[in-house]
Amino acid sequence: MDGKTFEKFRTLVYEKSGISIKQDKIALVTARVGKRMRTLAIDDYKVYLDRVLDDPTGEELVLLLDSISTNVTNFFRENHHFIFLTEKIREWARSGAAHFRFWSAASSTGEEPYSIAMTALDAMGDAPADVKILATDISTRVLGVCSKGIYSVRQIEPVPAEYRQRFFTKNGTGESAQYEAGTALKRIIRFARLNLSEVPFPMRGPFDVVFCRNVMIYFDNVVRRRLLEECYRLCRKGGYLFVGHAETLTGILSEFKPVAPSIYVKE
Secondary structure (H helix, E strand, O other), X not given: OOHHHHHHXXXXXXXXXXXXXXXXXXXXXXXXXXXXXXXXXXXXXXXXXXXXXXXXXXXXXXXXXXXXXXXXXXXXXXXXXXXXXXXXXXXXXXXXXXXXXXXXXXXXXXXXXHHHHHHHHHHHOOOOOEEEEEEEEOOHHHHHHHHHOEXXXXXXXXXXXXXXXXXXXXXXXXXXXXXXXXXHHHOOEEEEEOOOOOOOOOOOOOEEEEEOOOOHHHOOHHHHHHHHHHHHHHEEEEEEEEOOOOOOOOOOOOOOEXXXXXXXXXX
16 A cells, blocks of 8 residues: 555544544454455555445444444453442442433443443342443444344453353353353443444433443544543443543543542542
8 A cells, every 4th residue: 555545544544433543553444454455355555445436325433434444343441430330329229219321432342341330230239220232332343243143252352150050151162252242231321323423412311330441542632522421421420431541632622520430530
């Protein structure tokens, strides 16, 4: 891929997704776009770029963004968030709350929203509750994985044994075994495609907790600020925003107030 074509890909990806690709990432883009091109039997990056731009359905653009976006996650990642969430749900439940709404803004392959679901159901115990989780991502590919809710032995490792038995069905044995999320989890999660750079978002909220973790690192401050404004709008008063441990709102105009590392509240 020559430099001029790379710049065109960079511009297109930023305009359509808000993802800011650094100038030194030409090798990464070449490799990821190349996989999609091989599927289409196209060997010229300019020809593929024209294919994306000339597609009236927009489907090839979605597939391009799928190939560019990074999807690295695991169950109960940054576990202090889930410990905090457990405490808050129990606190809210003791005060009489029985209606909970959560949003996983960048759900990737589903480990985050399923972790939220397990945490919420366990924290509520036998108490009746109306729990709903909205899980969104820009990638149609990972949303397909989310909906199936099937994970390998390696992927399921961070899930406590008690939760595996309670919330998953094991199929197969040994290292080839797979774990499928059960009905108790799937029935409270709705998966939907959402481009976090296109505001305002269509949902109304309000959410008790918004997980917007490890996604702002791919955006510049312009896109980050718009995203945070939407998170604030959709979060209820007294609700919380969780961001990735490597992310910070420092230097970005935001009305959220810090309460713990990578945890913010809407006062």
